[in-house]
Amino acid sequence: MSVKRDITLVEVGPRDGLQNEAQPISTADKIAFIDRLSQTGLPVVEITAFVSPKWVPQMADAVEVAAGITRNPGVRYSALVPNLKGLERALAAGVTEVAIFAAASETFSHKNINSSIEASLELYREVTREALAGGLAVRAYLSTAFGCPFEGTVPIARVVSLTKRLLELGVFEVAVSDTIGVAHPGQVRAVLSALRVEVPTERVALHFHDTRGMATANVLAALDYGIRTFDASAGGLGGCPYAPGATGNLATEDLLYLVNGLGYQSGVDLDAVADASTAIELAVGHALPSRYLMARRASTIG
Amino acid sequence: MSVKRDITLVEVGPRDGLQNEAQPISTADKIAFIDRLSQTGLPVVEITAFVSPKWVPQMADAVEVAAGITRNPGVRYSALVPNLKGLERALAAGVTEVAIFAAASETFSHKNINSSIEASLELYREVTREALAGGLAVRAYLSTAFGCPFEGTVPIARVVSLTKRLLELGVFEVAVSDTIGVAHPGQVRAVLSALRVEVPTERVALHFHDTRGMATANVLAALDYGIRTFDASAGGLGGCPYAPGATGNLATEDLLYLVNGLGYQSGVDLDAVADASTAIELAVGHALPSRYLMARRASTIG
Numbered sequence: 001m002s003v004k005r006d007i008t009l010v011e012v013g014p015r016d017g018l019q020n021e022a023q024p025i026s027t028a029d030k031i032a033f034i035d036r037l038s039q040t041g042l043p044v045v046e047i048t049a050f051v052s053p054k055w056v057p058q059m060a061d062a063v064e065v066a067a068g069i070t071r072n073p074g075v076r077y078s079a080l081v082p083n084l085k086g087l088e089r090a091l092a093a094g095v096t097e098v099a100i101f102a103a104a105s106e107t108f109s110h111k112n113i114n115s116s117i118e119a120s121l122e123l124y125r126e127v128t129r130e131a132l133a134g135g136l137a138v139r140a141y142l143s144t145a146f147g148c149p150f151e152g153t154v155p156i157a158r159v160v161s162l163t164k165r166l167l168e169l170g171v172f173e174v175a176v177s178d179t180i181g182v183a184h185p186g187q188v189r190a191v192l193s194a195l196r197v198e199v200p201t202e203r204v205a206l207h208f209h210d211t212r213g214m215a216t217a218n219v220l221a222a223l224d225y226g227i228r229t230f231d232a233s234a235g236g237l238g239g240c241p242y243a244p245g246a247t248g249n250l251a252t253e254d255l256l257y258l259v260n261g262l263g264y265q266s267g268v269d270l271d272a273v274a275d276a277s278t279a280i281e282l283a284v285g286h287a288l289p290s291r292y293l294m295a296r297r298a299s300t301i302g
Numbered sequence: 303m304s305v306k307r308d309i310t311l312v313e314v315g316p317r318d319g320l321q322n323e324a325q326p327i328s329t330a331d332k333i334a335f336i337d338r339l340s341q342t343g344l345p346v347v348e349i350t351a352f353v354s355p356k357w358v359p360q361m362a363d364a365v366e367v368a369a370g371i372t373r374n375p376g377v378r379y380s381a382l383v384p385n386l387k388g389l390e391r392a393l394a395a396g397v398t399e400v401a402i403f404a405a406a407s408e409t410f411s412h413k414n415i416n417s418s419i420e421a422s423l424e425l426y427r428e429v430t431r432e433a434l435a436g437g438l439a440v441r442a443y444l445s446t447a448f449g450c451p452f453e454g455t456v457p458i459a460r461v462v463s464l465t466k467r468l469l470e471l472g473v474f475e476v477a478v479s480d481t482i483g484v485a486h487p488g489q490v491r492a493v494l495s496a497l498r499v500e501v502p503t504e505r506v507a508l509h510f511h512d513t514r515g516m517a518t519a520n521v522l523a524a525l526d527y528g529i530r531t532f533d534a535s536a537g538g539l540g541g542c543p544y545a546p547g548a549t550g551n552l553a554t555e556d557l558l559y560l561v562n563g564l565g566y567q568s569g570v571d572l573d574a575v576a577d578a579s580t581a582i583e584l585a586v587g588h589a590l591p592s593r594y595l596m597a598r599r600a601s602t603i604g
Contacts, residue, residue, distance in 0.1 A: 186563040214559065257515065261486025292515060295514050
């Protein structure tokens with residue numbers, strides 16, 4: 001319960017990871033996955049998204065997942081909510097925190113949540129107020145902060161301004177997110193140099209994808225700027241379903257191997273996470289891309 | 303010809319990469335691969351190993367490969383030589399430099415080259431003298447410098463001492479090598495902190511494998527210590543043949559994405575390397591693990 005940590009891992013595999021899986025995953029498999037992850041020492045697990053099943057069919061069982069898991073009092077359970085209706089469902093389901101998701105690119109905002117950035121911030125102002133009133137902590141994602149698949153480069157000034165505005169809504173933390181995995185350490189340094197002038201470092205988390213092999217290098221760069229909260233996905237769940245082997249989120253295992261080697265105390269058991277990943281691999285029906293997990297598998301075979 | 307570079311990539315795909323492929327690769331495919339790589343701006347390509355085909359069947363055609371390639375005057379062509387006989391063949395084949403390979407672990411040395419570390423250094427003293435006399439530059443690998451599959455931890459003092467002794471033989475550079483991909487940035491910092499006291503930084507290259515997802519992070523850590531020469535393998539060739547998806551060498555593409563983002567001038571065209579990797583993929587018969595290459599493939603499909 002009272003683990004000493006100097007770095008915080010936010011596990012997003014059950015939500016950001018599984019929502020990108022083409023194959024439906026059963027509710028029971030999701031619950032078993034979350035319950036395993038809850039026993040690894042992870043302090044936060046994002047378990048689902050209270051979004052319309054029309055948008056994200058994989059998250060249609062959000063209520064059942066939230067109701068079915070065995071709560072570990074040492075773990076914060078979070079869920080994504082896109083609007084007041086989602087928040088209502090999340091409150092009823094008994095999560096301890098919710099996450100809202102804004103974009104740093106106008107085109108991505110329209111394509112992802114069918115709203116301008118400004119309109120989304122207005123909506124999130126209400127969602128945050130209601131969530132706080134309901135006793136929930138609120139986190140924000142700022143997606144496409146390092147690049148947009150439609151617009152390309154995203155100005156750093158916009159990332160800084162939107163991070164500030166999200167914090168002003170009352171969220172405790174903004175996960176500045178490299179949604180498409182284009183960020184490199186040079187860019188991480190540039191963004192964090194600008195951010196730290198305007199925003200307290202402890203309010204910034206980073207969310208990387210390993211699409212171009214930069215995720216652990218980006219974390220290393222961010223650690224030098226004092227960032228201590230990182231999102232990660234067990235096994236590297238979240239790869240693009242139509243590109244076998246293409247990778248999504250930074251793998252929790254790879255992040256742990258990095259921070260363990262640097263002497264940080266995360267409170268998380270690396271091999272327990274790898275066991276959880278190995279179990280969910282069977283359910284998703286393909287090998288997960290975490291390098292650490294692959295190496296562990298290879299050493300078991302060889 | 304007179305490219306301005308502030309970082310040097312040593313391409314080891316045709317040797318360290320291909321020698322780990324279970325499937326035989328035809329001599330023509332190897333030659334085409336090297337010729338493509340020679341047109342990408344890479345300053346050094348390690349093309350083959352003059353070792354006994356009993357040890358490494360994949361390198362049995364070393365003489366034919368060296369004779370068959372089209373030499374680009376802007377490229378240094380290197381080959382591995384284990385002994386005087388190998389050197390003789392390399393001299394006859396007209397390479398411009400050779401590489402010797404010592405180990406930092408006694409057990410690995412015995413298993414890999416059937417010799418104690420001390421005996422191998424004695425042998426390499428002769429090989430280096432003869433190579434220099436023959437007008438060849440000599441490079442050294444120091445394998446298992448960050449960990450040994452048999453002995454585990456390798457003392458940093460031994461890595462420093464062996465690096466010094468290899469340089470004293472007359473080699474121009476030692477590639478301090480993480481043969482099994484266990485190194486993390488914390489260890490890279492520790493090793494380089496010790497090395498730089500005893501050895502000029504410009505005589506040290508680093509050779510990483512991405513087995514646990516640390517390769518680009520390790521390079522980032524090493525750049526902060528002034529290291530400017532890194533080995534890499536096109537496409538990440540060099541994966542363990544019995545573990546599909548398990549990765550070997552740091553991919554040249556991923557390294558280039560990193561150093562380009564940091565503003566270094568390597569003189570190498572990233573997409574030209576990716577084209578060479580894509581061509582050799584057909585010959586090796588499986589997808590290569592470079593993250594950048596996967597992302598490029600995915601964006602072509604999607």
